[in-house]
Amino acid sequence: MNDNVIIRLLNATISYQNRTAIRDVSLEIHQGEFVGIIGPNGSGKTTLLKSVLGLVCPTSGSIQIFDCACHKLRCHHRAKIGYIPQKGQIDHNFPVTVAETVMMGRYSSLGLFKHPSKKDKELVVNALAEVGMADYKDAPLGHLSGGQQQRVMIARALVQQPEILLMDEPTTGIDTPTQYSMIKFISGLHKNLNLTVLLVTHDINMISPYVDRMALLKTRLYAFGTPSEVLNEKILTEVYGQQVIVTTKEGGTYVIAGDYHHHA
Amino acid sequence: MLEMLSYEFMQRAILASIVIGLVCSIIGVFVILKNLTFIGAGTSHAAFAGVTLGYLTGFNPLAVAIVFSLLTVWIVGYLNKKGALMLDTSVGMFYSLTMALAVLFIGLMKVYNAEVYGYLFGSILSVTKMDLKVILILGAIVLLIVYLFFKEFHFITFDEEMAKASGIAAGWLSFLLLNLIAITIVVSLKSVGAILVFALIVTPAAAAYQLTYSMIRMFSYSAIIGVGSSVAGVLLSYWFDLPSGATTVLFVSGVFFLSVIFSPKRRIAVNSVD
Numbered sequence: 264m265n266d267n268v269i270i271r272l273l274n275a276t277i278s279y280q281n282r283t284a285i286r287d288v289s290l291e292i293h294q295g296e297f298v299g300i301i302g303p304n305g306s307g308k309t310t311l312l313k314s315v316l317g318l319v320c321p322t323s324g325s326i327q328i329f330d331c332a333c334h335k336l337r338c339h340h341r342a343k344i345g346y347i348p349q350k351g352q353i354d355h356n357f358p359v360t361v362a363e364t365v366m367m368g369r370y371s372s373l374g375l376f377k378h379p380s381k382k383d384k385e386l387v388v389n390a391l392a393e394v395g396m397a398d399y400k401d402a403p404l405g406h407l408s409g410g411q412q413q414r415v416m417i418a419r420a421l422v423q424q425p426e427i428l429l430m431d432e433p434t435t436g437i438d439t440p441t442q443y444s445m446i447k448f449i450s451g452l453h454k455n456l457n458l459t460v461l462l463v464t465h466d467i468n469m470i471s472p473y474v475d476r477m478a479l480l481k482t483r484l485y486a487f488g489t490p491s492e493v494l495n496e497k498i499l500t501e502v503y504g505q506q507v508i509v510t511t512k513e514g515g516t517y518v519i520a521g522d523y524h525h526h527a
Numbered sequence: 528m529l530e531m532l533s534y535e536f537m538q539r540a541i542l543a544s545i546v547i548g549l550v551c552s553i554i555g556v557f558v559i560l561k562n563l564t565f566i567g568a569g570t571s572h573a574a575f576a577g578v579t580l581g582y583l584t585g586f587n588p589l590a591v592a593i594v595f596s597l598l599t600v601w602i603v604g605y606l607n608k609k610g611a612l613m614l615d616t617s618v619g620m621f622y623s624l625t626m627a628l629a630v631l632f633i634g635l636m637k638v639y640n641a642e643v644y645g646y647l648f649g650s651i652l653s654v655t656k657m658d659l660k661v662i663l664i665l666g667a668i669v670l671l672i673v674y675l676f677f678k679e680f681h682f683i684t685f686d687e688e689m690a691k692a693s694g695i696a697a698g699w700l701s702f703l704l705l706n707l708i709a710i711t712i713v714v715s716l717k718s719v720g721a722i723l724v725f726a727l728i729v730t731p732a733a734a735a736y737q738l739t740y741s742m743i744r745m746f747s748y749s750a751i752i753g754v755g756s757s758v759a760g761v762l763l764s765y766w767f768d769l770p771s772g773a774t775t776v777l778f779v780s781g782v783f784f785l786s787v788i789f790s791p792k793r794r795i796a797v798n799s800v801d
Contacts, residue, residue, distance in 0.1 A: 316692050341694035348688060356792050358560075358736060358745045359685055367685065370678045371693035378678065403740035423693075 267294040269427065269459050270315055274324035277310055284310035287324065288484045294426070297453045297460045299470040301493075302480035303503055308463040309349070311480065312429045315461065316346055328427075342372045345420025349431040350413060355405040361415050362387055362400045368419035390422040391415075394448075410441040414448075421452070428452070430462045434469065442466070446473055467494065467518045491516050531765060536652060540718075540771075543654045544757040546666040547715045547727065552753025553673055554711045555732035556746050557704055560684045566603060566705065568725050569618040571712045573599035573625040575721035578646045579632035588646070589661055592716060596709035599625065604705055608698070649720030649772035651761055658717050665714045669707050680704060681742060719772045726776040731756065734783040737790035752782055 270292040277284050285307035292298055300308050313319045314326050317336030326333040331340050345368070353359075368390070369383045391397045394414040399407065404415060413433055420428055433449065434442040450473040453460045464470055471477070471490040479486040479493050481502045486493040494516045499507040508519045531537045558567055577595030581588030599621050606612045633643060645653065654662070673680065682690040683697045683704075691697040708728075715724045735748035760775025767774075 313692075318692060337694070339694075341692070344692075346689070346692045348692070356736075356740075358740050358742045360741045363742055364685070367678075367682050367689070368693075370682050370690075371695060373678065375679075376675050401741075405740075 268292070269294045269329065270461075271327040272314075272321075272324070273327075275314070275321040275326050276323045277307070277314060277319055278322045279319065283482060284319075285314075285480070285484075286482050288480075289324075290478060290484060290487050292459065292461070294459055295457050296476060297450065297474045298462070299467075299474040299477045299490075300461060300463045300480060301465070301467050301470075301477055302485075306481040306502075308480055309431055311478075312346070312431055312461060312463060315427070315429060316344060317341065339372075342423055343425050344427045344429060345423050345425035347413070347416045347420050347428070347430045347433055350409065350416070350433075350436055353405045353412060357403075357405050359404050360400070361391065361396065361402050361404055361407070364404050364415055365390055365419045365422050368422035372423060386422050386424075387418075390418040393421055393452075394418045409437045410445060413437065413445065417449075417452070421456075425458065427459045427461070430460070432463055432465070434464065434466065442469060446470060449473075471517070472515050494518055536654075537761075537765065539654045539656070539659045540651045540761050540765075541758060543659055543662050543718055544651055544761045544775075545754055546662050547718055548731075548754035548757030549750055550666045550669050550711050551715055551724070551727040551757075552731035552735075552749040553746060554669065554708055555728040555730075555753070556735070556742075556749050557680060557684055558708060558728055559732045559736060560742075561701075561704070563705070563708065564725075564729055565615055566600065566618050567708050567712065567728055569603070569622040569625070570596045570599050570709050571716075571721045571724050572622050572629070574709075574712050574716055575646060576625040576629040576632065578716065578721075579629045579636075579643055582640055582643055583632045583636055589658075589713060589716065592713045593710065595625065596712055597706060600705040600709045604702055645720070646716055647720050647722055648770065649716070649718050649723055651718035651771040651775075652764065654718055662714050662718075665710055669710055669714070672703070672707060676700060676703070685742070719775060723772045723776045726779060727753065727757065730776075730779045730783050734779070734786040737783075737786040737792060740792075752779065752786075756782055 268291045272288050272290050275288050276286050300311060302308055310319060314333055315328055317333050320333040328336055329340055365387045366379055366383065369379055369386065373379065388397065391400060394417050396411065396414050396418060404412060434445050437445060446469055449460065452458060462470060471494065474490060476488055477490055477493040478484060479498065479502060485502050486498050494509050496507055496509045499518060503520060505520060510517050510519065558564060574592040574596040577592035578588040581591035603614065603617045603621060606617045607614045679695050679700050682695055683700050687697045711728065712724055715727060719727055731753035732749045734752050735745045738748050739745050756779035757775055759778050760771055763769060763778065764771035764774040
């Protein structure tokens with residue numbers, strides 16, 4: 264068994280409200296890996312992220328994060344996991360500034376009854392500089408664009424000084440050029456800070472040049488490996504229920520979905 | 528002006544109005560940002576039912592009021608957690624149920640009791656030494672708990688799911704917040720009354736919401752508006768011989784409308800249309 268395994272699922276099944284979200288999933292993620300989690304809607308991708316946070320735990324099988332079983336994940340462990348949930352719209356007038364939002368990332372490390380110190384404020388400024396948002400420190404969060412808000416959410420995760428970063432559809436609702444710069448930016452963070460990154464997305468082509476491995480999920484784990492291993496026409500067609508073509512260009516592997524046979 | 532401060536009842540009224548103004552306006556920020564307005568309104572009616580039962584049975588009315596309002600948030604919170612009912616629906620039921628109980632208890636009293644109606648509309652100028660003690664102790668408890676858990680409340684107000692993911696006991700803290708709302712209402716019952724107390728909780732925070740984009744600053748603005756209006760209500764009612772609860776509510780509502788007119792948020796909205 265590899266020593267630097269940071270997340271380990273062993274035959275994990277998670278059910279709630281009489282529905283099985285993931286079934287019999289086994290996988291190991293190593294420290295410092297960038298893993299993309301792909302699959303159709305309702306395939307259990309978000310549930311997988313939430314289980315790594317200890318918010319939902321397996322009904323059978325086991326999930327181990329760091330040295331901790333899912334249901335025993337304690338605060339100090341959670342503080343080492345930065346989570347960027349699927350983006351909800353922030354009300355334009357909601358009274359919260361960029362700096363206040365990022366400061367919330369410090370709260371769990373501070374512990375009960377302690378208020379943020381000067382050092383915490385410095386960490387907030389540094390995290391904002393890291394994501395290129397230092398100039399917006401006092402801006403109302405609701406006034407920023409979708410991409411800028413996402414950067415602030417990343418800063419909030421970074422200010423926790425995490426070892427693992429979990430991102431749920433970080434590029435949804437952002438225009439295409441910004442999506443690409445966002446993925447590049449996340450890939451940079453992964454390398455520079457030696458973070459373990461789990462990123463849930465619909466956009467296979469966008470992430471495939473950047474991730475180390477991909478997990479293809481549809482309740483069960485259909486494939487787990489490098490993009491060229493996972494992006495297989497037969498498996499993708501089975502999982503997505505429609506014809507899928509995989510092509511390589513300039514060393515990258517790309518997926519084209521659609522009913523090509525009808526047009527041919 | 529200073530001569531009125533030599534009256535003991537005025538000293539008590541002003542001290543009580545400062546504490547009530549502060550507690551209500553701080554709790555109010557959480558109430559409006561977490562959309563808990565209706566649960567507060569429901570709880571104040573439950574508290575009034577408690578007062579009437581207290582007078583009927585000879586127990587301390589405020590003590591029974593606390594039991595009633597806490598029971599209401601516990602049951603409503605439980606039903607919501609179990610997924611049995613939406614929060615607003617169960618509050619709606621309790622709103623009428625507790626009012627029906629209050630009417631029933633008043634009917635059972637057989638004799639007209641003016642003090643009971645004092646709790647409906649409030650009269651801060653008649654706050655007794657004992658009332659003041661209760662207001663000070665309960666007010667201090669609420670403020671202390673808010674101070675101790677401030678950053679956790681702040682986080683769950685912005686994003687409960689995120690807070691949970693960071694390891695904060697969000698469910699437990701939300702429940703604690705409901706309890707604090709219930710206690711705040713009981714604290715204010717004697718002076719502003721069950722019907723008007725909610726203006727003192729919602730309106731200062733709503734006015735502060737117009738004036739800032741910072742949640743931290745919203746707390747200070749709300750506190751200043753809450754305490755200011757509450758004291759102004761007492762002074763105006765003394766000078767012009769007006770009902771204190773109504774005067775306070777009208778004053779704070781005036782502040783709210785001014786803050787809407789002078790809100791920087793409205794100005795930005797107009798500019799962005801240009």
